[in-house]
Amino acid sequence: MSVVHQLLPGWLLDHLSFINKINYQLYQHPKPCCNKNESASSVHLDCLQKDSASSFGASATLIAPDSITKPENEDSRNCELPPKKYVFRSELFNVTKPYITPAVHNKCQQSNEKEDLLNGVKKEISSSIIGKKRKRCVVFNQGELDAMEYHTKIRELILDGSLKLIQEGLKSGFLYPLFENQDKCNEPITLPLDTCNLSGLCEMAKHLPSMNEMELQTLQLREDDMTVTEQDLFSRVVENNSSFTKMITLMGQKYLLPPKCSFLLSDISCIQPLLNCRKTFDVIVIDPPWQNKSVKRSNRYSYLSPLQIKQIPIPKLAAPNCLVVTWVTNRQKHLRFIKEELYPSWSVEIIAEWHWVKITSSGEFVFPLDSPHKKPYEGLILGRIGEQTTLPLRNTDTKVLPIPDHKLIVSVPCILHSHKPPLAEVLKDYIKPDGKCLEMFARNLQPGWTSWGNEVLKFQHVDYFVALKSGC
Incomplete structure (x- = not known):
């Protein structure tokens, strides 16, 4: 269970536990064979040209069949290999200290105040020398003033609710105090290199020859070995309906596909295959790539x-009474856009506003709560599309109560950028049994969910996982 504690304010989640409860178990061939031409089966990134669609003609290899044929004689049994189990790298959730400690935050504030004071004195001297009146400098712009007003409204909610959940986490041992010697022992974490630029590949895939309507149907991975072309991966919804993990090799990089998942690797301009499936969803979680100064400077995505x-096209993807959940930054411009423009354009009625609060493994906020720059929380806006109907609760005959407002999701964040906590267990009581779920702008896959985005396989890269030794 990813839900460690559930109290009136919200939930304390274990993101790492949610990932590792997925059956990332890879079955290997009884008689592995070496193919000299195997290395040529995937296309290298440096071979791709925007004006050369033929560079995608090679195939992506699918590894790990759903079932293994038992050998007929005893001698061949020696060739059997045990299944390989993968777990997500725990050090990627090793957040033991705040990114900015309150002491450093206060010191920076004092330094800024001294600098502002010094600049003010310089301006006064300069003004007196020139003999001209200078306009009073505005310390905060309107966006910053709006953010401060919003923070004032929700501050007590964030503080009180988080403390209750953190206290429960400390009591149960899920959260634990940080000892000085423990912190010194932490080694720097080496992140996997982003050697396969998925978003870049999606851009290049636009130059592939178009496929006819029959070819655009969902691609279901069979139990036996099969070959999947890059053209299939970039133009069709891929489904792993088996109960086991499969591994695909794309452009020389290996990715793990969890059981019972489906995905479409494309950008917004090539979302049509998702619509061609003619499926509608009961839950749609959206994590838009919001525009901000940091993104512009870093060119990160x-x-x-x-x-x-x-x-x-949310209205085309949403089932009646679909629950729409949108992640939003703390920029008030984006929050107003969702409430005043985006949801009305999709016919989505806002019903709740939740917050994700990021803490360390010892229960501290990752940023000072009152930091004027970065806050330790992000928002989620929940709404329902179309006509409101009454839905049965899971395994009961009672009716679903309205989704509560002002709930908190508290968790230790992954150090990987934009790896949001899972919402499956938090939302399960607010959707109908066996509801279909879609995550948009996803960077990872989940069993039972359809995922779409131009980096949908990013955090499924095998380098983010560790293969356990046999018997573990």
């Missing part, structure tokens, strides 16, 4: 304009 986000 491409962002969408508000107009582009409004063009996402």
Whole structure:
């Protein structure tokens, strides 16, 4: 269970536990054979040209059949290999200290105040020398003032609710105090190299020859070995309906596909295969690539304009009474856009506003709560589309109560950028039994969910996992 504690304020989640409870068990061939031409089966990134669609002609290899044929004679049994189990790297959740400690935060504030004071004195001297009146400098712009007002409204909710959940986590031992010697023993974490630029590949895939309507049907991975072309991966919804993990090799990089998952690897301009499936979803979770100054400076990922986000075909993907959940940054401009423009354009009625609070393994906020720059929380706006209907609760004959407002999801964040905590167990009581779930702009896969995005396989890269030794 990813839910460690559930109290009136919300939930304390264990993100790592949620990932590792997935059956990432890879079955290997009884008689592995070496193919000299295997290395040539995947296309290297440096071979790709935007004007050369033929560079995608090679195939992506699918590894790990759903079942293994038992050998007929006893001698061949010696060739059997035990299944290989993978777990997510625990050090990627090793957040033991705040990113900015309160002491450093206060010191920076004092330093800034001294600098502002010094600058003010310099300006006064300069003004007196020139003999001209200078306009009073505005310390905060309107966006910052709006953010401060919003923070004042929710501050007590965040503080009181988080403390209750953190106290329960400390009592149960899920959270634990940080000892000085323990912190010194922490070694720097080496992150896997992003050697396969998935978003770049999606851009290049636009130059592939178009496929006819029959070819655009969902691609279901069979139990036996099969070959999947890059053209299939970039133009069709891929499903792993088996009960076991499969591994695909794309452009020389290996990715783990959990059981009972489906995905489409594409950007917003090539989302049509998802619509061609003619499926509608009872839950749609959206994590838009919001535009901000940090993204512009770092060029970490491409962002969408508000107009582009409004063009996402949510009404075509949503089932009646669909629950729509949108992640939003603390920028008030984005929050107002969702409430005043985005949801009305999708016919989504807002019903709740939740917050994800990020803490360390010892229960501290990752940023000072009152930091003027970065806050230790992010928002989620929940709404339902279309006509409100009454849904049965799971395994009961009672009716679903309205989704509660102002709930908190408290967890230790992954150090990987934009690896959000799972919402499956938090939302399960607010959707109908066996509801279909879709995550948009996803960077990982979940069993029972359909995932879409131009980096949908990013955190499924095998380098983010560790293979356990046999018997573990």
